Amino acid sequence: MSVLQAIARPGHDLHQAATTFLNNAAGRALTISRATYMEALCSWSKQQVKAVLQRYGIAFDATVGLEQIVPMARRLQRAFVGTNRVLEDTDAMQIAGAVLGERTWVTADITAYYRAVDLGVSAQYVGSAEKMANAARYVREAVTY
Secondary structure, three states: OEHHHHHOOOOOOOHHHHHHHHHHOOOOOOEEOHHHHHHHOOOOOHHHHHHHHHHHOOEEOOOOOHHHHHHHHHHHHHOOOOOOOOOOHHHHHHHHHHHHOOOOEEEOOHHHHHHHHHHOOOEEEOOOHHHHHHHHHOOOOOOOO
16 A cells, blocks of 8 residues: 555555655655656545645655556566565555665565565655564565576
């Protein structure tokens, strides 16, 4: 679940952590990829997404298109073939956008965070204190893409 998906769900247990992260990240030059933008449109209208991006000072990275993201996402997923780990489609797309945009990927999904770390991608987990402690202790099980 992306941070944007978490703030789109006020009743979700990750909503508060995601909102706090975004409020504390003011001025940090956060950006989202086209893949994350497309996911946000599943929860909100274009106007609502624009309002959320403006509220939290998040920029939309239009420099990396889906024609670049999709093949990179498949490449990232193939890195887990033969392991007991899976990188879900949505997470692969978002991580690919971060890799291609050369930025840190922020997520509210602990399992997706672990897969990003396994790939060697710069990632940050946002969630409960307990899960953040688990994320900090995670030992990378490296895969190569």
